[in-house]
Amino acid sequence: MQVQSWREDAACKGIRPGLFYPENEAEERxxxxxxxxxxxxECCLEFAISSGEPEGVWGGLNSRQRRRIARSRRDLRVFSAV
Ligand code: SF4
Structure with a gap:
């Protein structure tokens, strides 16, 4: 699998991945x-939204926040198709 080039510049590079799968609000912060x-x-967030990442903090947003954006985008497509 090809590694996305943006990952090379990620601030989380080298940080324990578990930090981005928080178990409480303090860890999420x-x-x-x-x-x-x-x-x-932005690249990270778009990747997570487009691939439907179900868990973790990506692009500074948790899964609930990403789902909200994805839902809004779907709604916009439906409205703009009418
Ligand atoms: S935005 Fe994505 S790539 Fe950047 S630190 Fe957060 S999880 Fe890592």
Missing amino acids: KAKAVCGLCQVR
Whole structure:
């Protein structure tokens, strides 16, 4: 599997991956703080939304927040097709 080039510049590179699969809000805030410093945040977020990543913090958003964006985009496509 090809590694996306944006991952090379990720702020989380070298950080324990488990940090981005938080078990409580305090852990989630720490993960999001790293994402807040990340220069490839948008690429990461788009990857997670387009691939339907079901878990974890990607692009600074948790799975619920990503699903909301995906739902909004689907709704927009439906409305614009009418
Ligand atoms: S946005 Fe967060 S999870 Fe995504 S690459 Fe950057 S630091 Fe890692």
